[in-house]
Amino acid sequence: MLKGSFELIGDKSISHRAIMFSSISKGYNKISNFLMGQDCLSTIDCFRKMGVDIEIKDREVFVKGNGLYGLKKPDNILDVGNSGTTIRLISGILAGNNFDATLIGDESIAKRPMKRVTDPLRLMGCKIEGKDDANYTPIKIYGGNLKAIDYKMQVASAQVKSALILGSLYADGRCSIYEKVKSRNHTEIMLKSFGADIEVEDLTININPVKELFSQDINVAGDISSASFIIVGALISKGSEVVIKNVGLNETRTGIIDVVKAMNGNIEILNERVVSGELVGDLLVKYSPNLVGATIDKEIIPRLIDEIPVIAVLATQAEGTTIIKDAKELKVKESNRIKAMVDNLTLMGADIEELEDGMIINGKTKLSGANIQTFKDHRIAMSFSIAELISDGEVKLDDKECIGISFPGYFDLLNSLSK
Ligand code: SPQ
Numbered sequence: 001m002l003k004g005s006f007e008l009i010g011d012k013s014i015s016h017r018a019i020m021f022s023s024i025s026k027g028y029n030k031i032s033n034f035l036m037g038q039d040c041l042s043t044i045d046c047f048r049k050m051g052v053d054i055e056i057k058d059r060e061v062f063v064k065g066n067g068l069y070g071l072k073k074p075d076n077i078l079d080v081g082n083s084g085t086t087i088r089l090i091s092g093i094l095a096g097n098n099f100d101a102t103l104i105g106d107e108s109i110a111k112r113p114m115k116r117v118t119d120p121l122r123l124m125g126c127k128i129e130g131k132d133d134a135n136y137t138p139i140k141i142y143g144g145n146l147k148a149i150d151y152k153m154q155v156a157s158a159q160v161k162s163a164l165i166l167g168s169l170y171a172d173g174r175c176s177i178y179e180k181v182k183s184r185n186h187t188e189i190m191l192k193s194f195g196a197d198i199e200v201e202d203l204t205i206n207i208n209p210v211k212e213l214f215s216q217d218i219n220v221a222g223d224i225s226s227a228s229f230i231i232v233g234a235l236i237s238k239g240s241e242v243v244i245k246n247v248g249l250n251e252t253r254t255g256i257i258d259v260v261k262a263m264n265g266n267i268e269i270l271n272e273r274v275v276s277g278e279l280v281g282d283l284l285v286k287y288s289p290n291l292v293g294a295t296i297d298k299e300i301i302p303r304l305i306d307e308i309p310v311i312a313v314l315a316t317q318a319e320g321t322t323i324i325k326d327a328k329e330l331k332v333k334e335s336n337r338i339k340a341m342v343d344n345l346t347l348m349g350a351d352i353e354e355l356e357d358g359m360i361i362n363g364k365t366k367l368s369g370a371n372i373q374t375f376k377d378h379r380i381a382m383s384f385s386i387a388e389l390i391s392d393g394e395v396k397l398d399d400k401e402c403i404g405i406s407f408p409g410y411f412d413l414l415n416s417l418s419k
Pocket residue numbers: 012013014039082083084085086156157158159160162183184305306329333334379406
């Protein structure tokens with residue numbers, strides 16, 4: 001069982017954005033509760049290579065911003081490691097700056113589609129070269145002289161939206177971006193606090209050019225995606241009761257809470273407040289013996305896309321059928337997360353079927369130990385560490401190190417809560 005309370009580590013999405021926006025602002029920025037995960041450190045590395053002075057002291061980061069037009073041409077290739085957020089968002093910034101730069105990443109990044117970002121940036125007049133017509137790394141961006149655009153998004157993706165908002169900061173006029181389905185909006189919230197001229201009306205984002213962004217101190221909210229592993233662990237292991245403090249509760253990220261409630265899970269939000277423009281609160285989660293299946297599809301998908309692997313584990317412990325669909329995007333994350341969950345949960349004895357855009361899980365089933373192939377995907381690795389809490393026999397992960405991408409100290413925390 002899991003028992004106790006703890007302070008949640010900083011949000012990955014917000015930490016990336018805090019470094020990027022501070023780097024292109026004018027003045028001194030302090031970022032507190034920054035996530036020291038490998039992905040966010042890759043973002044720091046890229047901006048240091050473009051001449052930004054970034055200093056790390058414990059969980060705080062100090063950034064001396066170079067201003068909107070102050071980045072320098074990097075001497076070397078920019079390596080984003082495993083981070084999709086870094087490569088997509090930085091592309092928007094590079095498109096606006098008057099130099100060329102080349103982006104690469106690891107084996108997983110080499111398989112993740114970039115045309116969703118490079119196509120609209122080309123529409124803004126940016127010259128971009130790369131493998132398969134700039135769909136894959138290495139990607140070379142020749143920045144500068146961007147034209148304003150009106151762009152209808154083809155995929156529900158906060159990374160694409162954010163890259164275009166960042167490019168729009170450098171355009172020669174007012175840009176409009178139209179989303180089909182609302183995706184996480186940390187970029188819009190944080191950039192406004194830096195002085196960007198951004199108006200949001202439902203699914204439309206209008207961006208007017210500004211001359212400069214101004215420095216900010218940012219306190220990063222806790223990462224609800226990281227919390228989701230502990231949430232599910234507490235819901236499914238007998239006798240559990242956990243308080244998770246300082247959880248980011250931005251509505252574009254809280255799909256997991258809605259689903260847990262719909263599945264009869266015992267979860268309560270306490271002490272809601274606003275920190276650096278983001279809603280945060282504490283979560284009280286208790287063992288829930290009467291979980292039921294649910295259908296998860298359409299608009300809720302972007303609000304819980306990264307939580308689907310661990311929701312699949314939860315569904316094996318719910319009475320009845322859980323259907324997850326409209327989640328094709330899972331195939332182009334750090335791994336094909338549909339296949340990774342279906343194959344590994346099948347090995348553990350779950351009743352689970354793969355769909356083109358999701359999966360169907362029939363519960364409740366007893367899970368048994370197995371050798372798990374993580375594909376070096378942090379979210380797959382953590383999902384199966386949670387499945388182990390209720391399985392008969394050992395669950396062996398072929399890679400644990402990947403968890404450091406988003407959740408350094410994960411096993412220490414899990415061990416400290418395990419009673
Ligand atoms: O950065 P990366 O590797 O793309 O991270 C993931 C994750 O699970 O940590 C996805 F694999 O989160 C994305 C998320 O899926 C982070 C993100 C963001 O910060 O803007 C947005 C989502 O991706 P997308 O493609 O839907 O915009």
